[in-house]
Amino acid sequence: MTNDEMIQNINDWQECDVTHEMTCGNDSSHKPLYPVEEDGKIIMKCHDCDWSQEHIPKCVLNFDKEKANKFIEGLGINVIREPKGKEKNLF
Numbered sequence: 001m002t003n004d005e006m007i008q009n010i011n012d013w014q015e016c017d018v019t020h021e022m023t024c025g026n027d028s029s030h031k032p033l034y035p036v037e038e039d040g041k042i043i044m045k046c047h048d049c050d051w052s053q054e055h056i057p058k059c060v061l062n063f064d065k066e067k068a069n070k071f072i073e074g075l076g077i078n079v080i081r082e083p084k085g086k087e088k089n090l091f
């Protein structure tokens, strides 16, 4: 997998309605972390403070939006929509 593909997967994970996004280790109310490439390596950074982390779980790096959508459809449920910011995370 290329770094660009990893960044795409991470962004898909961070934006997906039913995953729990990676958040800042200093303050989880900060905006979700975003990926950047540094010295050829992908790391996560916080928009709101100087938090950064190198560890990115495999399920995030390998996240496949199409598969996730198919899985959610296969459950035969509609994701319950609540007011923005209060969506329920299923996993």
Ligand SMILES: [Zn+2]
Pocket: 024, 025, 026, 027, 030, 046, 047, 048, 049, 050, 051
């Ligand atoms: Zn932060």
